[in-house]
Amino acid sequence: MPDLRDVRAAWRWAHSDLRTHRGEALFLVLATAGIVASLLLATALFGYATNPWQRTFAEARGAHVWLHTAPSADARKLARLDGVTSVAGPYRSEPATVAARGTRASVELRGTPRPPAVGRPLLTAGRWLDPGAPDGVVLESSLARALLAEPGDTLTLPGTARTLTVEGVADSAEPPYRPGEQPGLVWALPSAVRAPAAQVIGLRLDDPADTDYAVQRAVTVLGAGAVGEVSTWQQARAEAQDTGRLLGQVLGLFGLGALAAAGFAVHGAIATRIRGHLRDLSVLKAIGFTPGQVVRIFLLQHLAYALLGAVAAAALTEGLGSRLPGRLGDAVRVWQGLPGHSLALCAVPAGAVLFIGLTTGLAAWRAGRVPPVPVPRPAAPKGGGLTGPARRALGLRLPAALVLGCHQAFAGRGRSLATVARLTLPLVLIVVALSAWTTLDRFHGSPERVGLPTTLTVRSDGALDASGVRAVLARDARVRAAYPGVELAALVPGQTGTIALRGVGTRAEPYPYALAEGRAARGPDEAVAGQGLLDLLHARVGDWVRMTVGDRPQILHIVGRTLEPRNAGRVVTTSLDTLRENDPALAPAFYELRLRPGADPHGVAAELASAGRGHLDVHPVTNPADGLSPLRGVVAGLIAVLALIGLVELLTAIGGSVREGERDVLALRAIGMSPRQITAITVTATSCTALTAVVAGTALGLPLARRLIDAQGGSSGIGAGIAQSPSPGLLLLLGTSAVLGAAGLATLPAARSARRRLTDTLSAVG
Known part of the structure; x- marks a missing residue:
């Protein structure tokens, strides 16, 4: 049990360490706050998605x-x-x-x-x-x-x-x-x-x-x-809960991923700091500190950072969360009135702090194993430890700083791979977030590619017959195509529910489906279906399905799967001609309109309603992405949190690289290298590490994003095939920013280390 002097020594060491690594501590606090806030908002959205409808159903004694x-x-x-x-x-x-x-x-x-x-x-x-x-x-x-x-x-x-x-x-x-x-x-x-x-x-x-x-x-x-x-x-x-649950899933997924990335970043930071403070740790051991006390110094220090960030996030979410715009603010207001609100408000931050504490403890355990007498570092192996490719590159007269920097980045394979892995994780999540953003933009910018090829729907109140409606539509030059259609409620086999049977377009002018699998319906009795319908009927493309419309059976051959955002994908679509073969008296109930490029949907709708003299109901086709507008702000916030975590890991890698290279400064100066060349070695090593992480993050993030987004599309009934990868230009910008940012961050500490006095260098490596 240390006396008061030992406690004061530990406090002074922790205070000195905080002053030395102020920026890293701030980034850890901010990253923890962002992660906990994301998890709390995800919890609020899940509660908002489930409880309001459940409460209404219970109070209204709803019919099942x-x-x-x-x-x-x-x-x-x-x-x-x-x-x-x-x-x-x-x-x-x-x-x-x-x-x-x-x-x-x-x-x-x-x-x-x-x-x-x-x-x-x-x-x-x-x-x-x-x-x-x-x-x-x-x-x-x-x-x-x-x-x-x-x-x-x-x-x-x-x-x-x-x-x-x-x-x-x-x-x-x-x-x-x-x-x-x-x-x-x-x-x-x-x-x-x-x-x-x-x-x-x-x-x-x-x-x-x-x-x-x-x-x-x-x-x-x-x-x-x-x-x-x-x-x-x-x-x-x-x-009732579809959009809110989706937002909650996105926040929860990225929050947990960011929490894991933050935990690994803290683990790496402590492990790197321990390697750089072996002498200080030995001094603490020499003055009487036990291994457990040394571990507690590191553990309590980083738990304090995590606790500060978690408390700040909980306070901000509780105090300002209800003022967020749109669905997020509504979700927080509803969540604050639910019975489990107080428990979640305490449990989520506590869980995040405990996770960070666990990863901290694993790294700090190594500090407790440092012996009281520093063990000399092993001498460099014969030949300077250069690999064969590095020696051949020097023989080709490539710049020595470039060759030695690449060698330094991958010299210690286990340690280098761990650094790359920790930096790769936030980059993977950033690529997934950018893919979600790009997919959302696709819904807005190219709705025809996600099952929304038309812009307006026109219905008549019965005063205008089909020929009268077509005449009104034909007079507007901004209407590129009008597809007559009808939608019927059909009973599925087993008679356990109804689906939407749509007959849209004709064989002469087929409806432009957004096909994800199979082919378009062209022949008699051919149809395409949404993923929700195929799941409901346990069918697949190529099957024949039977349904009942009133007392008339309808048998259709499913030849394709479409991206179908309507009715949770429980839609089977064929041509109007096919439905008329079963019911010749069937008349169009609506018209789906495609407009010419540049036409204003609201202006066209107003003029068509006016031309129909009050007998036409014209409204825009609903885009499911309209309810996901808060997702843009969520994705932007998550990218910022992940960037903070990546920044912490970069600072850790740079600090470790500079400290590991201190003993090489004398040798490099002895062979005639200038401080600028020595600086370039560290900058090159850091850039190589960042470039490797960018390549790995992109290679892993793109297929993961496609799989996650398509899985969400399948569960919502729209179907797989909606995922959109970020553009190569955006990925190149991300990678370039990461590599240049790493190089910029490494320049100043590397330059300071290269210009240190020889006496300082000798004391550091002695």
Whole structure:
């Protein structure tokens, strides 16, 4: 047990070490803060993605299954099914289009005389329907946001003289409104549903795990021809949490990777520092310090850095996280109100500090093994330790500084490989982050390559027939092509759910799919499918699949897989001609428009709506990347954190290279090398190490990024094939910046070491 003098000596040594390595300590603190902040935001996003919908579903006593059936279907039979605890409805339903402030939306008017016990809307603004206001409605919250509507506003039904008054806004556990894909939900009095086309029935189950079986039984009891569409609670939950969960996965993945990189960087920094402080450690041993006390000096010093960074990150996330723009700020606000918030706020920083402490302890253990009497360094081997290639390069009269620098970079193979590996890890993660950024840019810049070849969708309210719509579209020169289409809800084999069956384009003018596998559908009964549909049916390209549209079977040959961002990829697409062979009376329900380069989609949409005299609903095709705009800021922040970690590792490598080369200064001066040449040796060695790490990081990062991004695309239903690698110019810029930055950082300490006085050099190596 050391006395007070020993403690003071340890404190003075730690304080002196901190003053000597101020920059390295600051970088470690900042890197730890960035890592912990990333992990905390990832935790918040996961909580935000799961809990709000789950809370709404529980408070609303949400239905596990919603069925859209023919008006004549007998819903009373469903209440007698095994496992069904309660039934919501039946409610009469009417498809309609509403408009507010120049924005249109397809909606489902649902006649609801009173707040239901199952699937109860949770009012967030206004009040429930009043029989004294027969034209009053309550809007689902996502629809209200799209229309910028609030209680008291008036909605119009284009093409009619009807108006509806917004009485309230409510949250629901049903699938949210998605333009062109999922109609918005509007609760109205039964008298406001004037032309019912279907009825809606909700089933609440005793065991949610039996959802597929319950759907199967319900379709069997009612008859396949009576069921038009089925939606389940799993689909609604996946749609509600999709974007937030993706952001959370990205943050979590990079946060854990950065934590590992930081741990290895700290390990390397301590190991390098131990090699440079062998005399100081021997002095500590000589004055009575035990190996355990020496280990604790290093361990506590770096734990203090990690703890400072972790506490700062937790404080900033807690205090300022809710002020972040967009989804990140919303996620932090929701997360702060969840029961496990306090535990996560403490556990995540503590876990990061413990991990860094573990890697620190492994490196500091070597400090405890330093003997009290310094062991002389082994003499250089005969021939100066130069390898055969190095000697041959000198014989070819290549610059000695270049040859010796490359030799120094790879002389100690184990140590050099460890340095390259530690520097490679953050570079791999930076390449993955740049790939994610480039893939996101591809969605925005080249949507036709990721399954979005069209820009606008046009629907008629029925007042204009197909020829009238085509005439309006043909008059606008900015419309390059118009593909007629129809989308039907089809029951999958086994009758456990519905998928989207799309007939778009004709054989004369086929729809431009974004094919990822197989070929385009050209012949009769040929179709292409999204990854989500293939996974649902356990099918693959080349299979024949059978589905049911109403009471009509439809058998299609899947000849290709498309990148399909709609409906979680659960889409099978064929030509309109193929669907008409099964139902000759089928008419186009919408038109997908491709615009000429440079055309403004919003301007074209406004003019087409005006030319249609209020009978056309025109809206832009939804891009799934629109909800991922916060990802750009996340990726930029992660790259900055990873760059800090790489900088720490570079500083460690430079410091170790300078200290290892101190004893060679005398020999190099003796053979006539100038301080500038000696400096060039260290700079070349550092540059070679950085260049090797850049090459390894790029070679490992590109395939890893493609695999990770395609795996995410497959899990979301879009399918593999969306990954986009960074441009060669961007990768070259990254590599050049890393190598030049390493050379620049090494120049000053190498120059100082080369110009040291001979007496200083002798004392350092003696």
